[in-house]
Amino acid sequence: MASTALTPAISVLKSTGGVATRARATASLLPISSKSISVRPLGFSAVLGSRFSLHVASKVGSVRGKGSRGVISMAKKSVGDLTSADLKGKKVFVRADLNVPLDDNQNITDDTRIRAAIPTIKYLIDNGAKVILSTHLGRPKGVTPKFSLAPLVPRLSVLLGIEVTKADDCIGPQVESLVASLPEGGVLLLENVRFYKEEEKNDPEFAKKLASLADLYVNDAFGTAHRAHASTEGVTKFLKPSVAGFLLQKELDYLVGAVSNPKRPFAAIVGGSKVSSKIGVIESLLEKCDILLLGGGMIFTFYKAQGLSVGSSLVEEDKLELATELLAKAKAKGVSLLLPTDVVVADKFAPDANSKIVPASGIEDGWMGLDIGPDSIKTFNEALDTTQTVIWNGPMGVFEIEKFAAGTEAVANKLAELSEKGVTTIIGGGDSVAAVEKVGVAGVMSHISTGGGASLELLEGKVLPGVIALDEAIPVTV
Numbered sequence: 001m002a003s004t005a006l007t008p009a010i011s012v013l014k015s016t017g018g019v020a021t022r023a024r025a026t027a028s029l030l031p032i033s034s035k036s037i038s039v040r041p042l043g044f045s046a047v048l049g050s051r052f053s054l055h056v057a058s059k060v061g062s063v064r065g066k067g068s069r070g071v072i073s074m075a076k077k078s079v080g081d082l083t084s085a086d087l088k089g090k091k092v093f094v095r096a097d098l099n100v101p102l103d104d105n106q107n108i109t110d111d112t113r114i115r116a117a118i119p120t121i122k123y124l125i126d127n128g129a130k131v132i133l134s135t136h137l138g139r140p141k142g143v144t145p146k147f148s149l150a151p152l153v154p155r156l157s158v159l160l161g162i163e164v165t166k167a168d169d170c171i172g173p174q175v176e177s178l179v180a181s182l183p184e185g186g187v188l189l190l191e192n193v194r195f196y197k198e199e200e201k202n203d204p205e206f207a208k209k210l211a212s213l214a215d216l217y218v219n220d221a222f223g224t225a226h227r228a229h230a231s232t233e234g235v236t237k238f239l240k241p242s243v244a245g246f247l248l249q250k251e252l253d254y255l256v257g258a259v260s261n262p263k264r265p266f267a268a269i270v271g272g273s274k275v276s277s278k279i280g281v282i283e284s285l286l287e288k289c290d291i292l293l294l295g296g297g298m299i300f301t302f303y304k305a306q307g308l309s310v311g312s313s314l315v316e317e318d319k320l321e322l323a324t325e326l327l328a329k330a331k332a333k334g335v336s337l338l339l340p341t342d343v344v345v346a347d348k349f350a351p352d353a354n355s356k357i358v359p360a361s362g363i364e365d366g367w368m369g370l371d372i373g374p375d376s377i378k379t380f381n382e383a384l385d386t387t388q389t390v391i392w393n394g395p396m397g398v399f400e401i402e403k404f405a406a407g408t409e410a411v412a413n414k415l416a417e418l419s420e421k422g423v424t425t426i427i428g429g430g431d432s433v434a435a436v437e438k439v440g441v442a443g444v445m446s447h448i449s450t451g452g453g454a455s456l457e458l459l460e461g462k463v464l465p466g467v468i469a470l471d472e473a474i475p476v477t478v
């Protein structure tokens with residue numbers, strides 16, 4: 001991380017468009033002094049049909065906690081700020097996260113991240129820009145053919161409706177000549193930027209070479225915004241303006257804006273395997289939410305901390321004290337923390353295991369908890385029925401195995417039902433995204449994050465180097 005001194009509290013204020021009501025409510029909910037906050041209505045986005053003001057609040061000088069927040073703000077400039085007068089004929093370096101999964105035959109098995117990058121690219125080409133598109137794919141060590149971006153070109157071309165050209169490198173003379181012959185509204189895809197070790201080292205000379213290809217910079221790579229790499233952070237030192245793309249904005253809008261200033265009651269559902277990987281998220285959400293539902297493997301550490309027997313369930317012995325502290329913290333903050341009251345236990349971690357439903361206090365030796373039980377699902381559903389905003393990170397059980405998937409699927413279905421009733425439903429990255437896709441309800445959620453690690457860091461309250469490096473918008477006091 002480039003900076004840990006700043007904690008983001010970002011809201012994207014929309015002055016027109018379908019989500020204006022929520023956004024205005026967000027603005028009016030901000031209990032801040034007019035001295036300490038500034039926002040700027042940013043430019044119109046033809047693609048999203050709304051106006052944005054990206055507002056990043058720093059922890060410096062802030063009063064944290066529900067209902068009390070004084071902040072120093074840094075509004076980030078948006079691609080929607082740039083008009084055709086700014087863009088026509090200009091070479092724009094766009095860093096996207098097109099790190100998509102490929103099968104053994106180099107076919108894309110999930111193009112979500114490519115589709116998510118299209119609005120920004122389309123806006124730029126529609127305004128006459130020459131787009132120099134950059135991404136990483138995988139974690140190659142040097143030039144590695146299986147991590148070439150060639151398989152991405154046909155999909156990008158179809159989604160954009162133009163023929164995308166690909167360079168064999170991301171810097172150097174061949175790239176420079178392809179850039180020179182790029183027409184207005186054209187797109188040149190640079191080869192995998194991680195073929196150079198200098199990328200992940202955030203090498204300034206390498207960043208300078210990337211920057212020398214273009215006139216201005218757009219970062220839309222949310223999934224990589226937690227990396228201080230040459231193409232996400234270093235390049236901003238050499239390219240002005242450096243602005244946020246529409247996807248980046250939308251992620252911040254939901255993962256920080258809606259979470260920091262939620263419509264209440266606000267519930268957080270946190271699951272996954274271990275409490276240790278979610279400590280930061282739980283602590284941060286405890287500051288903001290009204291209800292916290294816990295599931296997944298981590299609950300057994302909480303059970304054990306309360307003196308219950310957990311059989312051979314997953315337990316982090318060194319986190320028992322922490323679990324006790326988190327329970328006490330929730331109580332002190334008036335957060336309604338619900339642990340599952342019953343669990344599905346199995347005699348082994350396998351699809352053909354024997355399984356049964358037992359109360360939380362009834363886990364016998366030789367049995368392990370692998371899902372939440374039906375009573376817990378009922379209680380969780382009743383709690384969720386009272387909410388206006390829900391964020392979910394981490395599955396309730398070992399959902400990859402059908403007989404332990406009911407809890408996770410119940411949460412996915414409940415969130416879909418709530419979403420259709422107008423509740424804001426946000427799915428953090430990682431396995432919860434896979435779960436809502438598996439259940440077939442991804443389309444109805446308010447927001448599904450395209451970044452696992454990045455969304456976790458944001459939910460922990462960290463600042464992402466790829467965001468903080470972008471230009472600030474001119475403040476307007478409100």
Ligand SMILES: Nc1ncnc2c1ncn2[C@@H]1O[C@H](COP(=O)(O)OP(=O)(O)O)[C@@H](O)[C@H]1O
Binds near residue numbers: 296394397
């Ligand atoms: N009770 C459990 N025991 C063991 N593993 C579990 C349990 N519940 C969930 N898991 C596992 O947790 C994994 C996801 O954990 P994690 O990586 O922390 O979540 P995420 O990817 O959503 O951030 C899944 O593979 C799931 O099988």
Ligand SMILES: O=C(OP(=O)(O)O)[C@H](O)COP(=O)(O)O
Binds near residue numbers: 223
């Ligand atoms: O897939 C990504 O992250 P994710 O698996 O945390 O969602 C991003 O493309 C970042 O990749 P990285 O974790 O190799 O830097």
